[in-house]
Amino acid sequence: MAESPALRQRAGKKKATITTPEPEDLTAPYTKVTSGPKYSKKAYGIAVTVLTALAFITRFYRISHPAEVVFDEVHFGKFAAYYIQRTYFFDVHPPFAKLLFGFVGWLIGFDGEFKFENIGDDYVKNNVPYVLMRALPATLGALTVPIVFGIMQEANYGLPACVLAASWVLFDNAHIAETRLILLDACLVFSMAFSIYAYVCFMRHSKTPFTRGWWMWLMLTGLGLSSVFSTKYVGLFTYFTIGVGVLFDLWRLLDVNHGLTLPQFGKHFAARAWGLIIMPFCIYLFWFWVHFTVLSKSGPGDDFMSPEFQATLSDNPLTASSxxxxxxxxxxxxxxxxxxxxxxxxxxxxxxxxxxxxxxxxxxxxxxxxxxxxxxxxxxxxxxxxxxxxxxxxxxxxxxxxxxxxxxxxxxxxxxxxxxxxxxxxxxxxxxxxxxxxxxxxxxxxxxxxxxxxxxxxxxxxxxxxxxxxxxxxxxxxxxxxxxxxxxxxxxxxxxxxxxxxxxxxxxxxxxxxxxxxxxxxxxKEVKTVPFLKKWWELQTAMIRHNNALTSEHPYASWPGSWPFLSRGVSFWTKDATREQIYLLGNPVGWIIASSTLAVYAGIALAQALTERRGVKVLSERDGRRIWEVTGFFVLAWAAHWIPFWGMGRQLFLHHYLPGHLCSSLVLGAVVEFIGSRIHEKAARIIGNGHDARKFKEEMARGVGMEEVMVTGLLGVLVWTFWWFAPVTYGTPGLDVEGVLGRKWMSTWDLHFAK
Structure with missing residues (x-):
């Protein structure tokens, strides 16, 4: 038991001492009968190693195919070329991930002469080291899998739940297709997952504030948030997710019964403000500084900027011939x-x-x-x-x-x-x-x-x-x-x-x-200089203005309501001669099950709230709070990465749901563990009736439980579906009409070569 500081009493009364229990660890496992054996650290290590190896295999398998420009590689490959040639360009996304592509291209000797002008342009004929450039997003996509595993493990979910959540990302066709190409979403999803992982680790250190580990995970959370926001502005959704968690945590610390004085609370507040707001924003500005420093020559982005801005670029027509x-x-x-x-x-x-x-x-x-x-x-x-x-x-x-x-x-x-x-x-x-x-x-x-x-x-x-x-x-x-x-x-x-x-x-x-x-x-005329913050603000406002103006129609655009159940895909690349195609499509079974699990969670949470309101104790207080505050945090993350898209007027595509799908995978692992543990406990009570119940429960805890059975069945269906849709994920082999029609499970999927 820990004592809080004494509270001063008015009218000369003696100091009163309030004693409060230590805060509950809501990341501890369920207190009821476990749904399976208590796996060792070695078992977790073996599992995450296998999953990581499979992640690299699925992302790097035939990554050289096709040896042509695919979908939005026309944009982000081109931007890498501009960085290497230091010519100014304009884009609606922040520079972090694009700088990474430019840096990798520069390291491997790409000269930037090839400008990725059209889908289908040949890489081999133009001597473009595209495989090594694609290796960057593939690596980030592969590393996202063990991070998802780590989120579940740090939240103290059992090994089956960890494996299930990570596998739902590992064997997802959309995640694989998106992370094998020169696109930004691999960096976005990796940074988003890392931010959540770091925040969960930070909360695990909440009982030992201001220690080295506490500071480290706070700073890493800020670093992750800065990276996701510096990749795409939808990173604000991750900021919102963690921001809500931080506000709830600060509200808990503000409670007088928690035992903190106002100066102590102020110290907590200041630490979080520095680690999660000020420091990430400074890093965000740093990438723009690098962006301006590298892009010192006049280029195709000049016209988006003011004459004063353009005058800072060498060889600019305004400087040379105005x-x-x-x-x-x-x-x-x-x-x-x-x-x-x-x-x-x-x-x-x-x-x-x-x-x-x-x-x-x-x-x-x-x-x-x-x-x-x-x-x-x-x-x-x-x-x-x-x-x-x-x-x-x-x-x-x-x-x-x-x-x-x-x-x-x-x-x-x-x-x-x-x-x-x-x-x-x-x-x-x-x-x-x-x-x-x-x-x-x-x-x-x-x-x-x-x-x-x-x-x-x-x-x-x-x-x-x-x-x-x-x-x-x-x-x-x-x-x-x-x-x-x-x-x-x-x-x-x-x-x-x-x-x-x-x-x-x-x-x-x-x-x-x-x-x-x-x-x-x-x-x-000499090249002028303009203060960095003035240049940044001009570019920032131009990016927001042009991003909001992306309202024209696109044949593969989709609305957010179609994403959870995968009713719309995106054609990335086709080749008529071989009937090959890359079609962005998630694992249908995986997306439908993960989306349905969100409804199951809503039912569980509602039932728990109603029974508690009527005074019926179905779950222990800690288990009930864990449903709301841990699994609920994953649901919040899913909602924050999906609901805001409903209010956007710009073009939207299926890949915008990839962060939301990852969050729904976390919810899936949590809900399956909860249901499995409840079924296992019920079975222990029924079968153990009339026997040595305590001994029977111990035997069940050491054996295979319902959770393991559920996870095994789900993974079997998931892997088969991934394999079935692999030809349109990897773009090979080509499919005949029957093969294409066999994969057109929904009439709204615009697969090519169906005739």
């Missing part, structure tokens, strides 16, 4: 997002549109993707205080003359062809523009993050072109082109949502010799 724009210049204007040029031609808007609306019948103004003489516009002052030859500055008023037709750009209160809520853009003769329609032709230059009076420059001068009279910004898009009368070109219109990021344009060039002359007289 010149100021003056009134009287003939320029081309280019849309930042679609790269279309502002364009006009003699063609006119039709009298009536398809929906019956009447147009202005004015000259068409469109977006055109190619360099053309009809993209040339002369810029004139829109205010009497500015004259030809003056530099154009942020905030200036100006007019644009279409050089080929000698007309002036204008917007007016007429609905645009495709967007009736937006204003039509057209041009009018110069005489009209200078007479009654002058105000309709005046536009204001609003440079993105520009300072007052800042000069407008080619390539670097990102800006909104805003109609002064109507307060609309010039805008275009490439998803809804004009009909045949508009030559299928992009529509240009006035967008009332001025601050929308897609309203950005910039002067692509000054037409004629003026640009070359200015460039020759411009002082040589």
């Amino acid at each position: 010149v100021p724009v003056y009134y009287g210049d003939v320029i081309t204007l280019q849309h930042k997002d679609t790269k279309a040029f502002l364009h006009s031609h003699p063609g006119r808007y039709p009298l009536r549109y398809e929906d019956g609306r009447v147009s202005s019948q004015g000259q068409q103004v469109t977006g055109y993707p190619f360099d053309d003489i009809n993209n040339h516009w002369r810029i004139h002052p829109g205010s009497p205080v500015r004259v030809a030859g003056d530099a154009i500055l942020n905030g200036d008023l100006f007019k644009l003359e279409h050089v080929q037709t000698n007309t002036i750009l204008l917007t007016h209160d007429v609905a645009s062809p495709n967007y009736p809520t937006n204003q039509e853009f057209t041009t009018v003769p110069i005489v009209d523009a200078n007479a009654g329609r002058f105000n309709d032709t005046v536009f204001e230059l609003r440079m993105e993050k520009g300072k007052p009076g800042q000069p407008w420059r080619t390539k670097a001068g990102l800006a909104r072109i805003v109609a002064k009279q109507y307060g609309v910004a010039m805008w275009t898009q490439n998803t809804k082109p004009l009909p045949d009368w508009g030559f299928k070109q992009q529509e240009i219109n006035g967008n009332k949502a001025i601050t929308q990021p897609s309203n950005i344009w910039y002067p692509a060039s000054v037409v004629g010799p003026a640009e070359a002359e200015r460039l020759a007289t411009e002082p040589k």
Whole structure:
């Protein structure tokens, strides 16, 4: 028994001493009759060694096949190549796992020349050391299996439960297919599993706080959390899982009966804040620092960043060939997002549109993707205080003359062809523009993050072109082109949502010799430096914005409700000549059983809560709490890695459920042990009735119990199903029509070569 510190009493009363029992170890085995023998440490060691060996075999088996680019290797292999060549790129995911691929590629001598452009591109012909690059995720995928085993063991589940949970990941076809390729999910799932393992180990040291072991596992938990969040932002779900556990633990420590003073509690709080928030965030920032340090050259990601950011990259066009724009210049204007040029031609808007609306019948103004003489516009002052030859500055008023037709750009209160809520853009003769329609032709230059009076420059001068009279910004898009009368070109219109990021344009060039002359007289520009945190924040906001914009349809996208019971897969790769294919599909039996177990757990937890409410003691208090607080923690982890996807508007695929499937495997092992121990105990009571019950129970404890029988049966079905679907997991051998149809257990599986 441990004594808590004395509590001060008011009114001069004597100090009262409260004695409290040591906190219960909820990770201890069930107190009832065990469902099998108490396995030795050696047995656990042998089991985890065998499982780990099988994990490496299943992940590395024929890892060289196919010797072609598969699925999203087009992205992550390409990013590794960019790291090696130090050229800047943009991606919606944090850099940690991509840096690992780049580092491995650099170690093995990959020069980065091969850019993984298309699915099916040949690795062997291009001398790409792809097998060693695939070995990284395969190794992480294999090591995830013993970590799952370790989570169950540290939570004090029996050997059968440990083997069952680890095997559910070991023999899962989706985990294997995903971790044999140059993809991020192997690192994500490994880091997520390691975070949970480290946290369980940390909680095992809760009785000895601030010892070396306690600090070590706290820091390793933070390291795991940092790794999962630095791989993909869905790592926040793992943060939430462990964060809830930490809050419950702190709430327990705050209880006065636990015996901690407020300063002592503050020490616990500060330690967790440092180990699980501050330190992981610093590591997260470190990977971005490495990212910026390595990617020092201009590359395909430049356009996603501001001119100030781009100026920090060597060989960037903004640094090398940006010149100021003056009134009287003939320029081309280019849309930042679609790269279309502002364009006009003699063609006119039709009298009536398809929906019956009447147009202005004015000259068409469109977006055109190619360099053309009809993209040339002369810029004139829109205010009497500015004259030809003056530099154009942020905030200036100006007019644009279409050089080929000698007309002036204008917007007016007429609905645009495709967007009736937006204003039509057209041009009018110069005489009209200078007479009654002058105000309709005046536009204001609003440079993105520009300072007052800042000069407008080619390539670097990102800006909104805003109609002064109507307060609309010039805008275009490439998803809804004009009909045949508009030559299928992009529509240009006035967008009332001025601050929308897609309203950005910039002067692509000054037409004629003026640009070359200015460039020759411009002082040589040096690569600029921008504070790290400013660069990080700009990239961070751009990543979040573009990630949320991934809403386009994909033939293999799926919704979260289809994942637990595996009603939708993803085609990774096909080869018609040999009828081979890689189709991302989990082990059907494994996924259905694991998902069904979650419902079984819900029934057990509800029954335990109801019986306890009615005063019926079915389980001991500790066993009941173990159902809620240990197995319940695994259920929380599953829910945290599944439910948030329901609120996402972006594209989602089956591989997003892999962390959730791993958590459901932990629940499966826990529930099977619970059920097996209950059946075993019931059998001991019934059969032992009338005999020496104590001796009988001891004999049963040494023998094979119901749990072992259940685990053996489940593993048999699991392994057979894994073997049956192995051809579409490994992409070999090719299957005939009968073989494909024999594996199409659901009509929603889009397996190839079924005819």
